[in-house]
Amino acid sequence: MIVGIDLGTTNSLISVWENGAARLIPNQLGDVLTPSCVSVDEDGTILVGRAARDRLQTHPAQSAAAFKRHMGSDKKITLGKRAFRAEELSALILRALKEDAEAALGQPVTEAIITVPAYFSDAQRKATRAAGQLAGLKVDRLLNEPTAAALAYGIHLRDSESRFLVFDLGGGTFDVSVLDLFENVMEVRASAGDNFLGGEDFVTALVDRFFEHNKLNKNYRENAHFMQRLGAQVELAKRELSTSPRALIRVTEGSDNFSMELDEPTFETLCAPLLARLRHPVERALRDANLVGAQLDNIVLAGGATRMPVVRRMVARMFGRFPACDINPDEVVALGAAVQAGLKSKDAALDEVVMTDVSPYSLGVEIAMHYESGGHSSGHFDPVIERNTVVPVSRVKTYSPIHDQQSVIEINVYQGEARMVADNIKLGTLSVPVPPGTRDDRSVEVRFTYDVNGLLQVEASARKGAESAVLIIEGNPGMMSPQEIKERLASLSQLKIHPRDRIEMRTLLARGERLYQQLRGSVRDQLSVEMTRFEGNLETQDKRIIDAAAKRFVEVLDYVEHQHAGNPFGDADL
Known part of the structure; x- marks a missing residue:
């Protein structure tokens, strides 16, 4: 059984293609949205989902959320007495979703299509695969979230040609993709995004304003309980503004009572810098696709943060029309993952559709530039695969050592768009031995191969001489090795997970504890x-x-x- 999973910053969902349609699978509480939160109970038991989200306010030191932003890094998140990597916390979410699906479907779930932000790096994609492995899932494919949203809208079933843009703003990430549909081919023309821009940042802007309005000192920021309660109240106010002209934020701390009234114009003014950041990836994607907004047939919204009226107004102003939001933006990506699962299993109800995707960023190596007057300048970025190149792709470039006496060439691999590597993201280093000889005789071929899952392999080999080497980057700084994954899998298997059949009761108690503190x-x-x-x-x-x-x-x-x-x-x- 292949399922589709939207592993989100704020909420996660699991879906399946069944009886000719995509279906969301509810969790043990009957909700299709499972909060991407993990908490450790007093007895060491792991809680996942709504109960863990409520414990963010009552037990912030034992609870975690928004850890998707740390995927692919070596950051450790401490819950009580134990430290977790983001992959491990994500694996606990995936495991809970897997158990929900198995309970609903009555059969084991072994494979999954997991969606990722289109702008996720190679390291973040490999970390997502590792999380799936830790959860006991074979990750059949990583599917870019905007592409999943397009599939969910059924655009691949339309007879006429169509050109559209997917605007995907989630809790922690932002993606935009421009796609073409013609003759059962869905082609991604261009992608852009920001891995550190989402609904959480709008909450942060309101929290900062709340501190200014109430003249609170930094001691309140260091109070974890206060910050969690404030964040929850701000989130509620942000959502209330989607249906009401104004909202009230109120938080108590001891005998002190703090409040701030919020309306739409004030909210839009506070979030102006964030709205400006949303425009840049849209403009870049259109520019790379050689299009203007008027040439698009439709604009599709995805991600829960697109519910905010300020965002929808901005999108409408940019394109001079209202975007499509026929499907619940919280659910659209997971539904698209189910469509992809149906395509993978070759379901008869789905016509075969060819999907092409692109590399959302440039990938290349560090080089030195020689001056005409002699000498050289190091630290320059030379792209091997340009951004928005159709994938899968394999490209080769040849490089020579700087000095004749060099016996080894170090090839530093980077991702980014800046001219200097200092402003890009380093992915890894290859050391390639070269035979004796002149600089021109000892060139090295470097091949970059980028697949449909957004995973990168880099091979390097000396072109001449008896000695040659072929090296492949299999991990990145902060990534877990196969041995570490094996060890973490054994460690996670020893954790006490709250019994699925009792989680409803534990969730009610967590909700009661949250209200009691308020x-x-x-x-x-x-x-x-x-x-x-x-x-x-x-x-x-x-x-x-x-x-x-x-x-x-x-x-x-x-x-x-x-x-x-x-x-x-x-x-x-x-």
């Missing part, structure tokens, strides 16, 4: 009584009692959240 007065005391009563019912292990208690507890939590979340000092009875 409240004061008699409402807080009464909520404590209700939580203790519910915990007592859980101890009975009687399903009939537990189900009835859970139903009542949900009603209590809904009442508290709707009636008192904005007024933590309320004293009305439950």
Whole structure:
């Protein structure tokens, strides 16, 4: 069974192509969105999803979110007494999704199509594959998120030729791709993006404004509990502005009560620098595709952050028309992954479609430039594969040593668009031995091969002489080696994962703990009584009692959240 997975910064989803259609698979709570959050409970048990998201506010030192941004790096995220890599935390999300799918489908899930931002680097893509491996999945293909969104819109089924742009703004990343459809061929003309621009950055802009408005000092920024609560309230206000003209942000800390009213014009002004950053990749993609906005047949929105009216207005102003948003932007990428899974399994309900993609960035090596007057200048970038070259692709260039006496040529591999390598991203280094002789006799051929999954291999070999070497970059700085993956897999298998059949109850308790910390007065005391009563019912292990208690507890939590979340000092009875 092949499934499609949207491994997102904020939320993740799993889908399947079934009975001639893409279908999202709900998690154990009945939601198709699983928050990309992980938390370690007091007894060392791992919690994933909504329960972990609620614990971000109550137990920030034991909880983590938005770790997708650290994929492909060696950054460690500490939860309690244990440190995790981003790949490991992502693997825990993938494992939970896999279990949900197996429960819904009644059969093992072994293979997956996982979507990644089009602008993900080679290191980030390999880290995503590693996360899938750690979760017990064979990652059949990595599919770029804008391409997945295009598939979900069924553009590949249209009879007429079509040219469109996918604007994909998620929680932590931004991608834009220009695509052409003709005669059952979906061709990506150009891609661009920003791996550090997403909905989280709009939240950060509002948090900064909240600090200025309330004249808060840096001690509050160092208070993890306060920052998590503030971030949650800002996120709620940001979403409220999608349907209301204004929203109120209110947070308490001890006896202090801080608030800030927000309206759409103020929000747009605060986010102006971020909106400007969104324009640059769009302009670059159109420029690389040799197109102007008027030549596009449609603009497709993907990613939950495109719900923000400020973003939709900006897109409408850029193109002089309203974008297409027929499908829920939170779900469109996962649905597209399911279409790709159906294509992979050659489902009869899908016509064969040829998809071409591009390298979203230039890949090359560091070289030295010789001066006409003698001497040389090092640190220059020489692209071997230019950005937006159709993939798969293999390109070769020949390089010579700087000095006649050199016995080894070091080839530093970079990704980026800057003229100097200092401003690009280093991917790795190859050391190639060269035979004796003059500089011109000892040239080295360097071959870059970039596949449809966005994975890069670099080979280098001496052209002359008895001795030659062929080296392949299999990892990047910060990447796990095969041995490390094996060790981490063994370590993860020893973790206690909260039982799937009890996660609903643990999620209710986590929600109660979050609300308890937000409240004061008699409402807080009464909520404590209700939580203790519910915990007592859980101890009975009687399903009939537990189900009835859970139903009542949900009603209590809904009442508290709707009636008192904005007024933590309320004293009305439950």
